[in-house]
Amino acid sequence: MPAPASPNKEPEWLAEHRKASLERFKTLPSLIKYGLGIFADTNLLQTPQLNHASQSTDDQQITSDSRVEVCTLAEGIEKYPSHIAKCFSTVPQDKLLALHHAIFSTGTVIRVPANTSCKPVQINLTLKSEARIEFLFIIAEKNSSVTIFDNAQGGQASYRSQAVHITAQEGATVKYISTQQFEEQTTSISRKQASVAKNASVTWIDCCLGSKFAQSTTKTILEEQEAEGKTYGLFFGTNKQVFDLNAQTIHRASKTSSNMLTKGALNGNAKTIYRGLVRIEQDAHECIGHQKEDTLMLSEHAEADAVPYLEINNNNVKCGHGATVCQPDKEKIFYLMSRGLSEQEAKKNMVEGFFEPVILEINDDAISNQIRETISRYAEC
Amino acid sequence: MEFTIDRSKYDESNEDTSAYKAPPGITKEIVLQISKQKNEPEWMLQKRLAALELFAKTPLPKWGPNLDKLDLNKITFFVRPGAKEAKTWDEVPEAIRKTAERIGIPEAERLHLSGAGYQYDSDVVYHNLKKEWDEKGVIFENMDIAVKKYPELVKKYFMTSCVPINDHKFVMLHAAVWSGGTFIYVPQGVKVTVPLQAYFRMNAQSGGQFEHTLIIADKDSEVHYIEGCSAPRFEANALHAGCVELHVLEGAKIKYSSVENWSKNTYNLNTKRAVVSKNGTVAWVNGNMGSGCTMLYPCSILAGENAHADYLGIAFAGPGQNQDTGSKVIHASPNTTSNIRAKSISKGGGISSYRGYLRATNAAKNARTSVVCDALLIDDKSTSNTYPFMKIDNNQVEISHEASVGKIGEEEIFYLMSRGLSEEEALKMIVAGFIEPIVRQLPLEYAVELNKLIELEMENSVG
Numbered sequence: 001m002p003a004p005a006s007p008n009k010e011p012e013w014l015a016e017h018r019k020a021s022l023e024r025f026k027t028l029p030s031l032i033k034y035g036l037g038i039f040a041d042t043n044l045l046q047t048p049q050l051n052h053a054s055q056s057t058d059d060q061q062i063t064s065d066s067r068v069e070v071c072t073l074a075e076g077i078e079k080y081p082s083h084i085a086k087c088f089s090t091v092p093q094d095k096l097l098a099l100h101h102a103i104f105s106t107g108t109v110i111r112v113p114a115n116t117s118c119k120p121v122q123i124n125l126t127l128k129s130e131a132r133i134e135f136l137f138i139i140a141e142k143n144s145s146v147t148i149f150d151n152a153q154g155g156q157a158s159y160r161s162q163a164v165h166i167t168a169q170e171g172a173t174v175k176y177i178s179t180q181q182f183e184e185q186t187t188s189i190s191r192k193q194a195s196v197a198k199n200a201s202v203t204w205i206d207c208c209l210g211s212k213f214a215q216s217t218t219k220t221i222l223e224e225q226e227a228e229g230k231t232y233g234l235f236f237g238t239n240k241q242v243f244d245l246n247a248q249t250i251h252r253a254s255k256t257s258s259n260m261l262t263k264g265a266l267n268g269n270a271k272t273i274y275r276g277l278v279r280i281e282q283d284a285h286e287c288i289g290h291q292k293e294d295t296l297m298l299s300e301h302a303e304a305d306a307v308p309y310l311e312i313n314n315n316n317v318k319c320g321h322g323a324t325v326c327q328p329d330k331e332k333i334f335y336l337m338s339r340g341l342s343e344q345e346a347k348k349n350m351v352e353g354f355f356e357p358v359i360l361e362i363n364d365d366a367i368s369n370q371i372r373e374t375i376s377r378y379a380e381c
Numbered sequence: 382m383e384f385t386i387d388r389s390k391y392d393e394s395n396e397d398t399s400a401y402k403a404p405p406g407i408t409k410e411i412v413l414q415i416s417k418q419k420n421e422p423e424w425m426l427q428k429r430l431a432a433l434e435l436f437a438k439t440p441l442p443k444w445g446p447n448l449d450k451l452d453l454n455k456i457t458f459f460v461r462p463g464a465k466e467a468k469t470w471d472e473v474p475e476a477i478r479k480t481a482e483r484i485g486i487p488e489a490e491r492l493h494l495s496g497a498g499y500q501y502d503s504d505v506v507y508h509n510l511k512k513e514w515d516e517k518g519v520i521f522e523n524m525d526i527a528v529k530k531y532p533e534l535v536k537k538y539f540m541t542s543c544v545p546i547n548d549h550k551f552v553m554l555h556a557a558v559w560s561g562g563t564f565i566y567v568p569q570g571v572k573v574t575v576p577l578q579a580y581f582r583m584n585a586q587s588g589g590q591f592e593h594t595l596i597i598a599d600k601d602s603e604v605h606y607i608e609g610c611s612a613p614r615f616e617a618n619a620l621h622a623g624c625v626e627l628h629v630l631e632g633a634k635i636k637y638s639s640v641e642n643w644s645k646n647t648y649n650l651n652t653k654r655a656v657v658s659k660n661g662t663v664a665w666v667n668g669n670m671g672s673g674c675t676m677l678y679p680c681s682i683l684a685g686e687n688a689h690a691d692y693l694g695i696a697f698a699g700p701g702q703n704q705d706t707g708s709k710v711i712h713a714s715p716n717t718t719s720n721i722r723a724k725s726i727s728k729g730g731g732i733s734s735y736r737g738y739l740r741a742t743n744a745a746k747n748a749r750t751s752v753v754c755d756a757l758l759i760d761d762k763s764t765s766n767t768y769p770f771m772k773i774d775n776n777q778v779e780i781s782h783e784a785s786v787g788k789i790g791e792e793e794i795f796y797l798m799s800r801g802l803s804e805e806e807a808l809k810m811i812v813a814g815f816i817e818p819i820v821r822q823l824p825l826e827y828a829v830e831l832n833k834l835i836e837l838e839m840e841n842s843v844g
Contacts, residue, residue: 035770036738266776285761297776300743308782310767315758315788322783325773 011077013088020091021101028095038273038305040244042095045187045213048103048131048159059126059154062108065118068146073107073135080109083139087165096189096215100133100161107135110148112172114141120149120364127154127182133161140172140200149367150178153210155186164192168200170224175203177362179371182210184239190216198224205361208235208243209374217246222256222284233262233293234358234371237270237302238378247291248277251284260291263358265351266302267378276308280317291321296328296354298347298379328354344380351379391484391642391671394613395476395584399502400463405587406454409433412557415459419525419560422532432546432556439550445736446674446703451648456620458558460502460585466523467507477501484611486580494607496521498579500592503560514573519604520566521577524593527564534566538597543626543656543682551622551650555591559624562592567602567633576605576638581623583612583643589620596626598633598661608639611671612647618673619647627655629663631685638666638823641675645701649675659685659714666822667694669704678736680709683717683745690719695819698731698763707737707768708752712745712778721752724819726812727763734766739773739780746777754784757815 030042062070077084092098112118123136140146152160160182168174174194182188188211194202204218220229231247249258258278266272278289295304306323328350336346355375362368401418403411412433416426441448467473470487481487481499490497496510498521505523514521520531528535540546546556563579583590590612598604612619621643627635635655643649649672655663665679681690696704710719725733735754756765767784789811797807813820 035772037740037772038770282761295773297773297778300776302776304771304773306769306771306773306782308767308769310765310784310786312756312758312765312786313763314761315763316761317758318787320783320785321767322781323769323771324782325771325778325780327776327778 010074017088017091018102021098022103024091025095025098025102028098030095032095034273034275035307038307040215040273046157046159047099048133057129058132059128061124062121064110064121067113067116067118068121069111069113071109073109073137076107076109076137080111080139083167084109084137094191096161097163097191100163100189100191104133104135106133107137109137109139111139112141112144112146115143117145120147123148123150125152125154127152127158127160127186129158131159136162136164138164138166138174138176140166140168140174142169143171145173147175148177149364150176151367152179152188153181155182157185159187161189162191164190166194166202168194168196168202170198170200172197172200174201175205177205177364177367179207179367180210180214180216181374184210184212184241186211188214190214192216192218194220194229196220196222196224196227196229199226201228201230203230203232205232205358206234207371208233208245209371211241213242215244217248219248219250220258221250222252222258224253226255227253228256229258231260232358232361233264234355235262235264235272236375236378237272238267239269241270243272245272246275249279249289251280251287251289254283254285254287256284257288258290261358262293263355264294265296265298265354265379266304267298269299269301271303273305274307276321277311278309278319278321279311280313280319282313285314285316287317287319289317289319293323295325296351297325298327298351348376348379352376391611392614392644394615395480397585398463398476399460399585401459401461402585403457403459405457407433407458407554407558411458415558415560418461421528424536425528428540428546429557432553435547436550436553436557439553441550445676446705448648448674451618451620455587455617456589457585457587458589458591459560460588461504462501462506462584464501464504464506466505466526468509470507473507477506480582481507481580484580484609489578493576494578495573495575496577498523498563500561500579500581502583502585502588502590505561510577517571518568519571519573520564522564524562524564524595525560531564531566534597535564535595538626538628539595540624540626543628544624544652544654548652552624552652555593555622555624555652558589559591559593562623563594563606565596565604565606567598567604569599570601572603573605576607578607578609581608581610583619583621583647586615587617587619590623592623594623594625596635596637597628598630598635600630601632603634605636605638608637610639610641610643612644614644615646617646619644621647621649621651623651625653627663629655629657629661631658632660633658634662634664636664636666640668640823641671643671645671645673647672649677651677653677653679654682655680655690656682656684657688657690660687661685662689662691664691665693665708666819667692667706668819668823669694669696669706672704673701674703675706677706678709678738680711681719682711682713683719684713686714687716688714689717692719692721692723693819693822694723695816696725696733698725698727698733700729700731702731704731704733705736707735709738710740710750712741712748712750714744715746715748717745717748719750721750722818723754724816725756725765726759726815727756727765728759730762732764732766734768735784736768737770739769739771739782741773741775741778741780743774745775749779750781752782755815756784756786757812758786758788
């Protein structure tokens with residue numbers, strides 16, 4: 001791989017950062033081990049060539065309220081250096097994120113001014129290029145409130161890598177809803193991170209439905225008192241789809257609370273690795289942290305790996321986690337059949353109902369229905 | 382609130398009167414010496430040497446607790462107490478016998494056991510099986526003797542299909558330098574109704590103990606085996622890397638209970654595994670109180686249909702202790718079931734981690750398993766981690782894992798105090814209630830020991 005060519009006008013430090021990140025990408029092992037027999041093999045991915053990463057023939061539309069400021073990453077770096085520079089201050093330890101930092105070609109900054117409660121921001125992407133490597137920064141200033149819909153579809157044998165950084169300042173409320181429905185040959189890498197200040201709240205809803213291989217990480221860092229983080233996940237894999245999902249919440253301050261719920265189903269030969277983490281640091285007292293993952297197995301060839309972590313460093317907390325893997329309850333199917341449904345219909349109904357706790361959090365009919373349609377299509381396979 | 386373990390009866394060491402003590406560090410010469418002194422058959426020596434070669438090539442594990450302070454060059458791998466194996470306590474040298482009496486082994490044997498063994502450093506110094514069981518064909522032997530006396534059984538089952546010598550770094554080490562331990566064979570249909578017990582005691586400073594336990598429960602037989610372990614406290618680090626292999630044949634049942642109470646300078650890097658055939662059951666009861674650092678994950682391989690595994694574990698991590706334990710279960714056949722309950726208490730900066738592994742292969746149709754972990758944190762300096770790994774390759778399964786972490790509720794304490802208890806008594810009662818499900822599964826004398834071990838001493842109050 002040749003050294004990355006910096007786009008024009010890029011500051012020197014960023015060019016250096018790209019170089020260091022590329023070195024890191026090359027030195028990190030391509031087999032990422034999560035546990036005994038549980039690993040992700042990045043050798044199987046067709047990571048993009050650099051010249052591809054600079055193309056941008058994709059169709060991306062961002063619609064927002066006039067009070068919301070939307071600018072390019074280059075502009076954002078000049079205007080809001082303190083928010084953006086810190087993301088480039090360290091070279092990522094994560095192999096695919098290091099690649100992202102080395103070769104990203106585009107980026108957007110969305111800023112919601114203080115004390116503003118604005119209409120939802122829509123980001124609609126139809127992927128056409130072979131590779132798209134992009135950053136998205138969201139700065140929600142004090143006491144602002146915003147919902148972001150990130151709908152991604154399209155793609156062929158494409159590689160899409162996305163890094164989202166949310167800064168929720170004091171009292172801000174951010175809800176980020178992403179629906180990844182790429183075509184089945186696409187590789188989708190997503191790294192989402194939120195830093196949550198005092199009394200602020202960040203909610204993620206991460207729906208993973210498309211792609212051949214999708215890796216999605218959502219990490220919420222509760223930095224100050226009474227910050228709140230919620231993470232909802234939904235995945236449904238069919239055929240030979242592979243999902244590698246990771247949901248993390250780090251409690252760094254007292255009286256912070258978090259809740260993580262992921263619901264997923266697997267059909268065909270689909271495979272998923274779900275990793276979860278609730279970490280409570282030593283000086284974070286009176287915290288509440290919960291995490292749950294349920295996987296529904298619809299095919300005997302599907303594979304589900306789950307690794308939910310709890311790391312608790314002080315006693316003044318309430319924490320718990322759970323994970324289940326099972327098939328649709330036979331008694332419930334029998335009950336539905338006794339009411340006149342065929343077995344197939346009964347199963348489908350149950351699968352659809354299984355996802356509702358997460359879908360209801362989306363709060364947008366058009367998108368919810370779109371997800372419901374995909375679920376009911378996958379359930380029939 | 383103060384929460385401590387009374388270790389006085391374990392911490393005291395005897396004078397080192399060992400008859401043979403190898404120089405510290407691990408070398409081929411030491412392995413040859415061990416084999417020669419034991420007058421072992423050639424195949425066992427070859428096994429040891431092969432394991433030593435693997436050991437030298439294998440790096441230390443990078444996951445889990447930090448092992449940087451474990452200096453294998455300072456550990457003495459072979460220490461012989463200079464006492465022949467005795468069949469009666471009177472024949473055991475006085476100093477060694479006194480330690481056994483202090484821990485209460487002869488008394489327990491008289492009252493509650495079918496047979497008992499006592500290992501001191503590298504050698505078994507006492508071993509006896511009550512006549513009744515001997516007559517039924519039950520074999521209860523020191524592992525060293527079994528190698529010579531029952532070569533066919535040992536050759537077939539010793540570090541072959543259950544724990545192969547290349548399993549991991551410390552199994553390789555164990556295979557190279559193992560000494561002593563227990564061999565049990567229960568013939569078809571025989572149900573040993575009263576438990577068998579072995580006690581392992583390390584006395585030498587910077588010592589290492591590598592006992593091997595091999596239990597074969599033939600078709601439809603039953604046995605309950607209990608192991609206790611302790612070591613006195615020295616300044617230098619000690620190492621325990623034992624290995625337990627349980628072969629549960631068709632319809633058989635093995636219950637294996639152990640209370641490990643090594644001194645706080647001991648690294649307890651232990652391996653325990655069971656292979657369970659059709660309709661067989663393995664039940665583990667595991668208590669880890671001692672050690673500075675424990676890495677122990679008893680594993681059940683449910684190889685035959687309807688095989689079942691039970692695991693009950695309790696870990697206590699006090700100041701400076703890192704208890705990294707958990708259960709592994711591999712469901713490899715249809716209708717296999719497992720039930721895992723793990724509890725931990727962390728105090729005074731101690732770290733306790735549940736690190737479990739659950740696998741359901743594609744063949745394990747209708748496998749069912751439930752894992753529940755509960756952690757109690759006594760103060761805000763201590764840590765509790767939960768790392769469950771689940772790998773599921775088929776859809777006809779029911780798998781659930783849940784864990785909770787918390788402190789003793791002030792409301793619970795207040796309630797008990799309103800019923801007339803002092804705060805200290807209330808705390809004691811809550812902790813006793815927390816560990817009760819495990820204690821209930823232990824044989825009487827161990828339940829008493831555990832309760833004694835986890836002795837609550839309250840100074841100052843909470844809140």
